[in-house]
Amino acid sequence: MTHFIRAIGRYGLSFLEELGRMGQFLLHAGYALLRQPGRPVHVLKQISFIGAKSLFVIVLTAAFTGMVLGLQGYYTLAKFGSEGLLGTAVALSLIRELGPVLSALMVTGRAGSAITAEIGIMRISEQIDALETMALDPFKYLVSPKFIAAMLSVPLLCAIFDVVGIYGGWLVGVKLLGVNPGAYFGEMYRSVLWKDIWSGMVKSYSFGVIIAWIGCYKGYYAGHGAEGVSKATTESVVLTSVLILVWDYFLTSILL
């Protein structure tokens, strides 16, 4: 019995220690971001990697998400004779919820895992130690540019996701199922408020912080060898995805 209680205590302590370290890492990253944001060339390189190179997967996912919403929405609304509200349903679902969450999950899978792997490999091959011995702060070279890039790219990718998704819904609803195109866009303009767009952007911006935070943190403290990096990468993707969904709930309840 005492073994069991000790094991729980040990687990609890290590969990709290990990939480503390994560918090400390975020504070250090925020401080580094203000004090030494990194050279523009490093930031641009990261924007290209996290943002531009995620564009294809975002457009593809957005198109099919919008098309599915168009299909599902049409059959649901048709039961009430409200097919004209399809544009509103698709746009609000995308702008308020699906756009920020799905685009963030896609970026997590594509770029978040790569951030962890890159920093993790630099950790185990002593490249981070090499930076330290040159009296250079690894946060300036590795962490700050990724934070800035994620905070800029994820909201922009979310905006692209929303627009492409809306046209995906339009393709299915208007072109395939015969919804009136005027009603599709007209109802959308009437129903979607700036507040909806703003709340989606706030979510997306905070998801960008989460992706950079967990991606960098897990890589920075990766364990030993290839196994350590692979474990860190998996943990990074899982933890980022879970945190995005949990944070989404809390943010929605605040922003509604």
Add this chain to the structure above:
Amino acid sequence: MIELVNLHKSFGSQAVLNGLDLSVPTGKTTAVIGPSGEGKSVMLKHMIGLLTPDQGDVLVDGASILGLRRTELNRVREKFAMVFQNAALFDSMTVYENVAFPLEEKTSFSRDEINARVETALREVGLKEVNRKYPDELSGGMKKRVGLARALLLEPQIVLFDEPTTGLDPVIRRAIHQLIKETQAKFGFTAVIVSHDIPDIFEVAHHVAMLYRGEILQFGTPEEIQGSDHPVVRQFITGSLDGPINSGAA
């Protein structure tokens, strides 16, 4: 001058350093020898503040580096350069970018001046036409040379070498040792070399320290160490299978 005073360090339940004391003479080459896994690299990382001891002190030029803020520690690190066991080159950068990196980040030299200095540094370590290659396209010996070129570029006062010749063939090993000896004589920096290379290291070092079970067992000139009658030192430098290192009786 680097001084390690009563240094203790454990990882989990495993004690690696057990009250280690060492004073590294300024402007000379000190080799730290000892069996694998005895804490030589851990000791080296304490000197530059990459690791913090559980107990004891690390003094650089008479001042403790423990508890310094990052900016203060970085000021101390400006005096240092380190050549890592696996060179620790930035693998997403070319050889040129690796060597130019410290100059680009820490000086305001023009592009032409950086080019000239990188060219000279690579030539001094015997490398030609590798500027555009990536680290994974280089042999082990070439990587170590690039690491050395990168380390020496900012003319440090102290250079730490972590097993600079591990995994190299005897010819390249000797060439790297010769290179270290020549550059140390030319620039006059304080060098600390962690090595297993017996007897080559005796030709390179001015002083040798034998590290065993987390402490310095003996410190002296290469001649003194070679003539030592301590059973552990004798067994280590002769490479004998019989002795206290295997039986654990020392």
